[in-house]
Amino acid sequence: MIPLEITAHLRGPITGAPMLDGLLAFVVAARAGLVAGFGPLEQVEIPIAMEPEGRFHMCSSPIVSWDQRELRYINRKFPLHEAQLLGDARLRRVQLSAGATKSYRIPGEVAWAERDVIRWYAIADADAVREILLVVTHLGKRRAVGRGAIERWEVEPCESWGEGFPVVHDGKPVRPLPADYPGLHEPSLAYSTLSFPYYQHERETLCAVP
Amino acid sequence: MFDLKAYEVLLEAVTPIAHHSESFGNHAVIARRKTRLPSGEWTSIPAVSGDALRHGLREASAYAFLDAAGMLDAGLLTESALRLLFSGGMVTGRGDAANIKLDAYREMVDLVPPLALLGGCASNRVIPGRVVCEDAMLVCEESQHLVPTWIVERAGKLVGARGHIDTHQRVRMDATLDPGKRKLLSESAVKRHEGGDRKSEQAHEDDDPVLRQEAKSTMMPRTFEAIAAGSLLSWRVQATCLSALDVDTFHSMIAAFLSNARVGGKRGTGFGFVRAVAANEVAVLRPASAMNAVDITTLGPRIGELFRAHVKERAERARAWLTEVDA
Numbered sequence: 312m313i314p315l316e317i318t319a320h321l322r323g324p325i326t327g328a329p330m331l332d333g334l335l336a337f338v339v340a341a342r343a344g345l346v347a348g349f350g351p352l353e354q355v356e357i358p359i360a361m362e363p364e365g366r367f368h369m370c371s372s373p374i375v376s377w378d379q380r381e382l383r384y385i386n387r388k389f390p391l392h393e394a395q396l397l398g399d400a401r402l403r404r405v406q407l408s409a410g411a412t413k414s415y416r417i418p419g420e421v422a423w424a425e426r427d428v429i430r431w432y433a434i435a436d437a438d439a440v441r442e443i444l445l446v447v448t449h450l451g452k453r454r455a456v457g458r459g460a461i462e463r464w465e466v467e468p469c470e471s472w473g474e475g476f477p478v479v480h481d482g483k484p485v486r487p488l489p490a491d492y493p494g495l496h497e498p499s500l501a502y503s504t505l506s507f508p509y510y511q512h513e514r515e516t517l518c519a520v521p
Numbered sequence: 522m523f524d525l526k527a528y529e530v531l532l533e534a535v536t537p538i539a540h541h542s543e544s545f546g547n548h549a550v551i552a553r554r555k556t557r558l559p560s561g562e563w564t565s566i567p568a569v570s571g572d573a574l575r576h577g578l579r580e581a582s583a584y585a586f587l588d589a590a591g592m593l594d595a596g597l598l599t600e601s602a603l604r605l606l607f608s609g610g611m612v613t614g615r616g617d618a619a620n621i622k623l624d625a626y627r628e629m630v631d632l633v634p635p636l637a638l639l640g641g642c643a644s645n646r647v648i649p650g651r652v653v654c655e656d657a658m659l660v661c662e663e664s665q666h667l668v669p670t671w672i673v674e675r676a677g678k679l680v681g682a683r684g685h686i687d688t689h690q691r692v693r694m695d696a697t698l699d700p701g702k703r704k705l706l707s708e709s710a711v712k713r714h715e716g717g718d719r720k721s722e723q724a725h726e727d728d729d730p731v732l733r734q735e736a737k738s739t740m741m742p743r744t745f746e747a748i749a750a751g752s753l754l755s756w757r758v759q760a761t762c763l764s765a766l767d768v769d770t771f772h773s774m775i776a777a778f779l780s781n782a783r784v785g786g787k788r789g790t791g792f793g794f795v796r797a798v799a800a801n802e803v804a805v806l807r808p809a810s811a812m813n814a815v816d817i818t819t820l821g822p823r824i825g826e827l828f829r830a831h832v833k834e835r836a837e838r839a840r841a842w843l844t845e846v847d848a
Binding site for chain 2: 322323324341342344346347349379381384385386387388389390393394396397398399400401402405411412423427446448449454455456457458460
């Protein structure tokens with residue numbers, strides 16, 4: 312395990328950049344046939360070093376500046392045409408303005424990363440990380456409709472910035488950390504999840520956050 | 522098996538595409554994608570959204586599934602089944618959110634294979650999909666840095682995006698203005714319309730805008746933008762396949778969709794018919810430059826055997842399951 316700089320070169324806008332450990336765990340879990348949210352939570356091994364107390368992995372949050380944003384919409388309407396063709400006799404009324412068959416148009420934002428680049432730092436096994444990232448072609452939310460498309464990945468050894476690499480820089484956290492983590496200087500505190508899966512908000516604790 | 526199947530497809534608009542993002546007054550504008558140019562400047566390029574194309578895949582695969590299961594002519598689907606197959610279902614809030622069984626998920630994707638790839642919601646949980654369907658971007662001067670090189674070469678001379686946009690006008694006529702059709706009105710309706718005509722004439726003489734508004738006909742001119750016929754679009758679609766059935770289902774849905782692909786609105790008057798001109802299979806797990814040309818237009822007759830046999834074998838169970846599904 313060595314200090315690494317991992318760079319995603321995007322070819323379009325994205326909605327939210329993920330944590331690197333969560334991303335790797337997602338691929339490893341998918342390869343193992345696990346489906347998020349189904350069945351008991353299983354232990355997933357990823358090629359990033361754990362911190363000595365085993366609470367989180369030694370990788371930074373995504374480091375990115377956003378330079379443009381755009382509002383897009385998700386439209387949905389009940390398949391009325393198919394209901395007329397294929398619906399059974401009990402399907403007698405479809406209400407499009409309320410209830411389960413209501414149509415909707417939900418706004419959501421996409422953003423462009425400055426120079427189309429998102430970066431992470433980690434102490435990890437470079438070859439293993441490269442091998443996993445090979446199948447990651449899209450990042451963030453709404454990947455299913457092509458958001459967060461990746462042009463290419465770069466996984467390169469880098470110089471450590473010294474004390475705290477890659478989770479503390481100049482006394483500030485570079486990822487959610489336990490509030491008492493050594494090396495922090497007057498960090499901002501907020502509730503956050505320390506390790507993947509990050510969608511489990513019930514596991515949130517008071518953390519020092521970037 | 523863990524295979525990433527990806528295709529880059531060159532689509533051609535056989536008829537104009539009226540895929541609109543919104544309307545201003547009586548004018549509908551085409552959907553565009555904000556795009557960064559190599560110079561750092563920003564522009565908007567017409568595109569067919571990934572959502573619309575993904576819905577096209579879902580709809581085509583749902584019809585292919587119902588056909589294979591012998592349910593297409595029966596009229597048997599419940600509201601939940603319709604919503605699940607054609608819109609991806611919804612989280613209904615019923616059921617126990619704390620108790621999700623993986624075997625129930627496996628049964629569902631075994632009975633309805635497209636759900637394994639496209640995902641959806643059933644009962645109390647969102648089922649993640651494995652298909653990524655990108656926007657189909659207009660091939661033009663502004664998009665050439667984003668479009669695969671082979672598509673740019675195939676497209677030949679490129680012009681600016683504006684050159685591909687046409688404005689159409691339609692008018693909803695007021696049938697009562699036609700003397701021939703007016704003869705079909707009932708006596709009371711004729712009286713009512715004659716009163717309206719007098720009101721209109723009076724408004725004109727008095728130059729009364731309020732009265733004129735009240736008495737005006739129901740004729741409505743409206744305009745809309747459309748991508749011109751013959752325009753080319755670059756589309757990429759991919760799926761993570763975990764079995765041979767996944768691969769065949771993925772191919773079946775692409776072939777079913779492209780066999781009669783329609784996108785956008787105004788389909789009743791022939792708009793939005795697109796066809797695949799060429800496609801490349803992208804080998805994601807090998808160097809990105811390694812691509813194999815495939816004839817995606819002829820995928821149809823040769824694929825889908827495994828998918829159809831799988832669905833047919835489980836048709837009775839699928840039918841029973843769909844009558845009870847909560848989605």
